[in-house]
Amino acid sequence: MIGGFTKRLGRELNDLKSNPAVGISVFQADDFRIWLIDIKVMDDNPIYVGKKFRLQFRFAPTYPIEAPEVQFVASYGIEIPMHPHIYSNGHICLDVLGSGWSPVQTVASVSMSIQSMLAGNDRNERPPDDARYVAHAPISPKNTRFVYHDDSV
């Protein structure tokens, strides 16, 4: 299965490059451990219009049986998007990244889920417990037992 993991990621990378979804592009994918994916929100949502955000995917050899570790990262000119389910350290509270993961999910499908999560949001704010969470958050968001508050946002 170790071979299967690189084979699968190689194929996903090909698909991402040859057949990219609108607003989703590979920024960096030099190996099969960490990828950086840039996403844009395509409609004219005033919170995100004209901005680009960067997602970091970390893969373990257990991928895709286990979910990758996904979070937003800030960089020069790139910030963590404002969203009631995105903490200011980049951690994302989204069920497909945890209990809702299934091996048929892909980097592309996860990116699109997050993209639509942003597009559907009209609240320019952080989660209510942001300060507390960020102060004590584990390094990996996968070690947080998120309670998926509600799926409407």
Add this chain to the structure above:
Amino acid sequence: MSDASDDYDDDYGPGSDDGFGYESYEGSDYGDDGNDGFDDVKPESMKLKPYEVAYEVLSVGDIQRQQDKLIEQVASILGLSNQNAMSLLLFFKWNNDRLLEQYTEDPEGVLKKAGISIDDNEEFLYELKPVPGFFCDICCEDRKGLLTFALECGHRYCADCYRQYTTQKIVDEGESRNLTCAADCPVVMNDKSIQKIVEPAVYERYKTLLHRTFVLDNEHLIWCPAPNCEYAVKCDDVSAKDLTSVVPTVTCKCNHKFCFGCGLPDHQPSICALVSKWIKKCEDDSETANWISAHTKECPKCRATIEKNGGCNHMTCRKCKYEFCWICIGNWSEHGTSWYNCSRYDEKSGVDARDSQAKSRASLERYLHYYNRYANHEQSAKLDKDIFVRTEKKMTQLQSTSGMSWIEVQYLAQASAALQECRQTLKWTYAFAFYLERNNDTHIFEDNQQDLELAVENLSSLFGKPIQELAEIKVQVMDRTAYCNRRRENLLSDTAKGLAEGRWKYQVQIK
């Protein structure tokens, strides 16, 4: 294995022969081979005492049989296969009443929610087979002859991926009830499909997890809390709401005696709610409180605790800046000109302050009264373990010095066991009494308590005698042992009756 129950009875020790019906044998088959012939056997002598509850001890095999029985029951009522009945029961957390109710209302809806797809014609085989032109969406493998696997929903992946997926769910996530198809699809993996796909060891693990949830989901079942004990105890007559009127004490086949309601070691006659209050209180207070009581006073204004470690009697509270006299706790300004020489013992503020302080001291003293006795019996119970070891030695010595046979020296083992049990009971009578309101019933309780205390100390005093004397006082030891057991029985019976009648009034609120 039909003699397993007898083994247990012998292990129990004192009293088991005079009809201490410590467990119900009804419907329990201790063997591993499903011996249902004993279902209706219930000896006369097994009649329960007021403080006992009916229960049975279940082995893993028994638990499996209970599950099978439920599954078959549901399958025959609803006309489903055993597999589907089991999946439904898992979905409803083994609550078959709710299952039947909801299923009869809306069978399709329930099946869909539970992720069960029913093929009317034939049983699904969950074959591992190669499929021509197959491509695995998980690992992107498309080798020829690759074995594949799918559930009823037809989401087909290679067998390796499916195996890894299922194994990870079972071993890493401890999932047993809600294992679904590897795709985003609600179809559940049933027992048969799991057995087909995973290694035997993982399947074993899955079964263990199933048994665990079966017991946890059922309010009439509890695992024996003793380390490494694999038995569960079933108690049909007791549910959570009964715990204010009964103390359901059970003894596992491993000999561990514990409370069915809260899992703590035997705490008769105290009810669970009082036990948890008492334990919490003991953690908060105890010796620290004792020292504080002896060495400090409280600021009469802000109640800050103050230790006076030198200096004069003119105290200024660090916290609230209140000035008072250490001797009389009165306001310093009322001392007038008699500074530093407190002769004004009747100041009103001083009297009030002393009153309220006396009250808090009195309540502390009351607590310590009960706590010391409780702790004393706890300590003695620990020492009893040593006594028991020594008793065994004495018994062998006695056999060689007095020429008594093994059976003739068993009175010592019985006396030792009685001591341990009575001390355990006595310990909890003090926690119980602490919370009791003062009234006539409480007096009766305390009389019973005192009788038992006396009986225990009388027996205990005989125990320390040198070996040569032990043989001579055999009859005395046996008498006192029997008396101890009888006193304990009386106390527990009376308390249990009181609980059932709601006779006891507590100083605290019980939920």
